[in-house]
Structures are given as structure tokens and as C-alpha cells.
Amino acid sequence: MSTTSFPDPGDVPVLDWLDVNLISADPLYQRPLDQARVDSILHAFTWRSFGALVVVPQADGSYHATDGQHRLEAAKLHPMVSFVPAVIVKTEDIQSEASIFVEINASRKNVSGLELFFAKLAADDDDAETIRQVCERAGVRIPKYPSAGFKPGDCIAIAAIQAVVGRRGAMRARQYLEVLAKADLAPITATHLKAVEFLMTDPEFGGVVEAEDLTATILAMNGGAEAEAKRFAATHGCPVWKGLASTWFQRCRKRRKAA
Template sequence: MSAPSDLAANIAAHVVDELHRKGMPTSEEDRAQFIALLIATEFPDADEVSIKHAIKAVNDHIRTGAFRPVESLRAIEPINLAGLDIGAPQNGEPICERVDPKTLFVDPSYQRDIGERGLRQIRQILECFDWNRFKPPICAYAEHDGQTVLKVLDGQHTAIAAASHPDIDWIPVMICEARETSAQAAAFVGQNTQRLNVTPLQLHQAALVAQDEDALTIDQVCTKAGVRVLQYSVKTFEPGDTVAINAIAKLVDARGAMRARIILEVLAKAKMAPILAPQIKAVELLLTDDEYRHSITPEALTEAITGSWLTDHDEGKRIALSHKWPFWKALAIHWFRNTKKTKPATAGRAA
């Protein structure tokens, strides 16, 4: 594993401070849940590598035994509402029912099929099934083949495990008021926004079904640029495929729909397979930074980067190591040097 980044160190320091302030949870499961939720809430944009480094650093600190035990029980108390615009509940209060898990359904329009990773999770639930760890699936009524059924909005792995268990006939579920598919997809997004085990691709797909304005804008930008956002990662990519939904969302937010389309179109026309986050950031720099954008055109950049990704990747890594730059920046400099110029570049980084 490579050396921890500054971001990983910052995350670890924050988690350690919170553990010192609030006390160490008594069980390993509660501690892991506390750390995961804290990182997801406070550092939502952290990359996976930084998170892994941070968690390792926290665990190393825990092993030193430097934490005080959790304090005595703390009563739930309301917070100060001054300055808050309190929204009224938009739907009715959920109800709890016991149901046969084999009668539940899943909507593939916003929830992906169970893959090998999901099967491993289900097997783990079955091997260590414990009602004390059971979290009732979140469901909603829907019409299917002329009948009213319950669709699982969140917790399909739990539901499948329960349906597979030979000693379980009934499980408790929480039923929300969300009759339409768009409302159910929106509920899925709401249930999973703060959780680490739901991928950004799944959330984006659910947001599309829910007609979320930002998700629809991203979809329109990608469609016009010739980019196809996959619902999940695959082993073999076609030109224009991407799973870098977070990078695209940041691009659209920072640059607007029109400029984001132009940037993505460069990579789509270059037949990148897949389109990666560092590539997006590199093209964004070249087409928006005053030091580079006046010297090249999107068409010239596309021509320069088509068909040379493996070589460009290696050269970008070499430049990044040599200058201690982020890979995306090194890649941008390499691409700039290989792109036909419309006029001399401004003196600076690329000189």
C-alpha cells in the first residue's frame, strides 16, 4: 500500500478526535459503524484509497489503548431549532408489518442485480444470522401484474438472506408511502445517500428514475457528448463508457452543461474505453485554464490523444513522479505538449 495522503491523515485525525471526545464504542461492530458513518458524513468526496489509509491509521491508534470508555447512557434531547426552516413531513408515517420475505419484489429500474459481491454479503448474513443485527428492509406498495405487492427500496440483501434461511418464515419490514416508481427511487436515494455500501452509480440511476434535476442534467450532457454512464462497473468497456459519475457531476457543477459537454466530447471522440476521472480533469484543465485554452482546440486535443492511451498513461505517471504532481495534471501537461497549437502557449507550467 502506498504512503498515506494528506487527506487520509486529516480524516484519521478527525476520527480519532471524535473517538476521544465521545468515547470508544464497546463493540467492534459499533465502532466500525461509527467510523464509517463519520467519514461518509464529514468527508463525502474522499477517495477509496484515502479512506482505507485513514481507517488503518485509526485502527493503529486504537490498538495503543489510548481511549477512555464510553460514558454512561445519554438521553435523547431535541436540538436548538433557532434559524432552521422546519419542513413538514411530506408523506404519512411509515408502518411496520411482518411479511414473508419470499413475497417481496425489487425494481431493476433503480436497483442493480445481485452480483458476486452481493452474493458474498448474503452468504455472510446467512452464516452469522442474528436478530440483534437485523435491520428491517424499507418497502413500499406497488402494482405488479394486477396485484398490490411490496417492493424493497432498501435492504434487498437482507430480504434475500431471510428468504433463503430455512428457519425464517416472516420478517419485519418498514413500509413507506411511495406508490409511484419515481417516489420509490427518490426514497432509495434518501435511504442510501449517507451509506458507503451503495455506489454513486446506483444513486445516480435512482436519481434519474426519481427525475432529479441534477441527475437529468448530467444525463443530457453525457448523451449529447456521446458518453454512456454505466449502471455498474464491467470487465470490458466500449468506447465512450464511463463509471466516473462523481467526476462528471463535479464537472457539470463547476463548468455548466455546455462546457462540460465539450470537455466530455473530446474523450468520447477519442474513443476512450473507459473514460476515467483523471482524463476528465486533464481535459478540463486544458480547455478552461488561461495558460492552455487559447493555444489548442478541442478538435486538435482529440486528435492528439486518440489511440495512445497506454503510452500516455505511462508517460503521465513518469511526469507525475518526477515533478510530484497529481496524475491528472501530469497527464494534461503531456497531452498539451503533443497537441497541435493554434498559437504559441503562454509561458508557464507547460514551457
């Protein structure tokens, strides 16, 4: 038998349904309310993803929400919701109450964009499937476990890919990713993708840089463009992706614009 000792877990909490009007968030330790987040929860409200609030009973019969204030506010605004599920935890004072908030949030791991992508893919989400197809056709791999190390052509910049698909369409997004995949970048980042999109679409550069020439330039620079891009960005006060686009452009073969 193991001799490892564990802390006393304390009293077992009670799970109950509570009137939303009896619950509030104490501003002494709670974060400022993000109304946009509340609205997002409200307009996609569903019990199966609501979960349970964590609340602490007060002397006057009300409750303080130590976890779930945005879900609480969305529930209060929903015309069909009067009661919410809650885990009721007793504390001795406001300091103990605040410590629950700290403990919950200190140990909480936010879902990353990559984790959310694979979850959406499993749920047959159309946008996630589009991203998967775009990457597959471009020769880009989206690694599920990037902690194992990146290989050439790997990319976890899901939000950046989705943004390009939204702005330019799936075909253009595939073309831009293909430029980077063939350049053996490991990994392909949002900065790389923004730089390629800029070079291929901005009137200042459009029409004089071909995809295969850009790939050849990136390969030839062998990662050296990153440091130059940062210096350019610092000197000119622009984003690093613009500095990278300029760095690549300076080294890249130029083609005559079509008349």
C-alpha cells in the same frame, strides 16, 4: 428436497419504538461519530428513509445501538422526534454485542455513485437528468452494469461529471466529454475529464489547444499517455491528471492565441 444445511438463525428479534434518550452508542466498538454525516441526516430527516436501528438491551434498561448511530444522533437533535423504530436483539455479553456490529458491516455493500445516479434518475432528480443529457449529447454512455466490460465512450465517473457541470456549466461539460468520447477511451475516467478541463481553462494552456487537436492527440497516443502521466506526476509531485494534461499538451498541435 435440498440437503443444504443452514445455521440456526437464533431468537426472532423484537421490533419496537424506543425513547431516543434510552439509546447510546458504545465507543468500545463503534466508529467515531462523523458530525457532518449527522448534520446531513438531520437536515434531510424523513421517516420513510430512516429505517430501524439495531439495538441491544442493557441491564439498566437502556440500549446500545449496534447499527445506526448517525441516524440516532440526528434523531436526538430533531425537535419533533422522541421515539425511533428499533430492532431489539439480545446478546450474552459485550463481545457478542460487538460481533453484531462486525457482522452487519462486514456484509454491507455501500451504494456506489453509479447506483445512486440511476436511483436518482428514476426519481426524476434534476441533477441526474442534467448529467444524463450532457453525456447523451457528448456521445458518452453511462453503463448500468460496468462489470460486463467497458466500450469506447463509456463513463461511470458520475461525481467528476457533476463537479464539472457545477464549475463550468452543462455546455462546457458536454464539450470536454465530447473530446474524450471521440478519442474512443474505454472507459473515460475522472482523470481524463480533469485533464481536459485543465487544458481548456488554465491560463497557461487556454487558447492554444483546440478540441479536435486534443482528440487527435489522444487517439494517436493510443493509451500510451497514461504511463507517461504517472511518471510525470511522480517526478513533479503533482496529481496524475495534471501529469496527463502536460503529457497531452506536449504532443498536441498548438494554435496561435487570438489577439
